[in-house]
Structures are given as C-alpha cells and as structure tokens.
Amino acid sequence: xxxxxxxxxxxxxxxxxxxxxxxxxxxxxxxxxxxxxxxxxxxxxxxxxxxxxxxxxxxxxxxxxxxxxxxxxxxxxxxxxxxxxxxxxxxxxxxxxxxxxxxxxxxxxxxxxxxxxxxxxxxxxxxxxxxxxxxxxxxxxxxxxxxxxxxxxxxxxxxxxxxxxxxx
Numbered sequence: 001x002x003x004x005x006x007x008x009x010x011x012x013x014x015x016x017x018x019x020x021x022x023x024x025x026x027x028x029x030x031x032x033x034x035x036x037x038x039x040x041x042x043x044x045x046x047x048x049x050x051x052x053x054x055x056x057x058x059x060x061x062x063x064x065x066x067x068x069x070x071x072x073x074x075x076x077x078x079x080x081x082x083x084x085x086x087x088x089x090x091x092x093x094x095x096x097x098x099x100x101x102x103x104x105x106x107x108x109x110x111x112x113x114x115x116x117x118x119x120x121x122x123x124x125x126x127x128x129x130x131x132x133x134x135x136x137x138x139x140x141x142x143x144x145x146x147x148x149x150x151x152x153x154x155x156x157x158x159x160x161x162x163x164x165x166x167x168x
Contacts, residue, residue, distance in 0.1 A: 009078075020145045055081060059092055063077065071119075079123060093135075136151075
C-alpha cells in the first residue's frame with residue numbers, strides 16, 4: 001500500500017484540487033504528504049493505467065464531485081473505490097464530497113441534470129448507510145481536506161507502529 005492521497009473526482013477545467021492543497025499548505029504539511037493528481041495536460045491511455053494503480057494502491061482516496069460537471073464518471077469511480085476499500089487487513093480510506101446541486105448552466109439539459117442529481121443523492125445515501133469506519137461522506141471541501149489529512153497521518157503512524165512491532 002502506498003501512503004498517498006489520490007485526488008480523484010471532477011476534472012477537466014475545474015480547479016477544486018488547488019484549494020484542497022491550500023488547506024495542507026496552511027497546516028505546513030504539504031512537503032510531508034504525497035499526492036496523486038490524475039489531471040494531466042495531455043491524457044493518454046497510459047494515464048488510465050496509472051490512475052487504476054493509484055485507485056488500487058493508495059491509502060487515501062479523495063473524491064470531490066462538484067456541481068461544475070454532471071460527474072457521471074466520478075460518481076461511478078467513487079463507488080468502485082469504496083468497493084476496493086473493503087479489502088480485509090488493509091488500512092485504506094475513502095473520503096467523498098458530492099455537491100448536491102449543479103451549476104445553473106448544467107440545469108439547461110434537464111434530463112442529464114435530473115440523472116446527475118439522482119445519482120449524487122443515491123451515492124451519498126448509500127455510502128452513508130454502509131456505516132464503514134474507513135469511508136467518510138462529507139458536506140464540504142474543507143472538511144474533506146481535514147479528514148484526508150487525518151487519514152493520511154493515521155496511516156503513516158500505523159506503518160511506523162508496525163515497523164516497531166516487526167523489529168521486536
């Protein structure tokens with residue numbers, strides 16, 4: 001398992017990742033934390049392999065599905081991540097923020113908007129009802145940053161404790 005925070009979710013021209021990283025900078029922890037950002041300037045099929053590796057192996061998976069896009073792929077990816085986090089004997093965390101409204105311009109395509117809003121509600125409620133200790137469904141980006149940091153640090157310290165146990 002790689003102790004890394006993966007920043008999945010809404011992508012394209014959307015800039016939610018920078019404010020999230022700013023929260024880590026404010027805590028003076030940005031240098032101590034490894035991040036994976038799947039947004040690249042020139043996406044190729046190799047990028048899918050790299051993303052899949054991070055989805056399968058990173059200790060903290062963040063999913064922010066903002067109202068700037070319908071988020072169909074991001075919603076599906078979040079559900080897949082929770083499924084992978086259910087593996088036994090691993091300390092993996094999934095931290096999810098799903099905005100429950102869409103930007104006004106997206107509401108113009110009524111059927112797509114309705115489907116997106118339904119999927120957002122379903123994902124949020126299903127994840128909450130799972131009551132899993134390693135899955136966090138949060139109501140703000142700021143809270144997502146705080147919880148992701150707590151999860152990252154707990155994994156880091158748990159690795160240290162395990163190394164001491166192995167040494168004894």
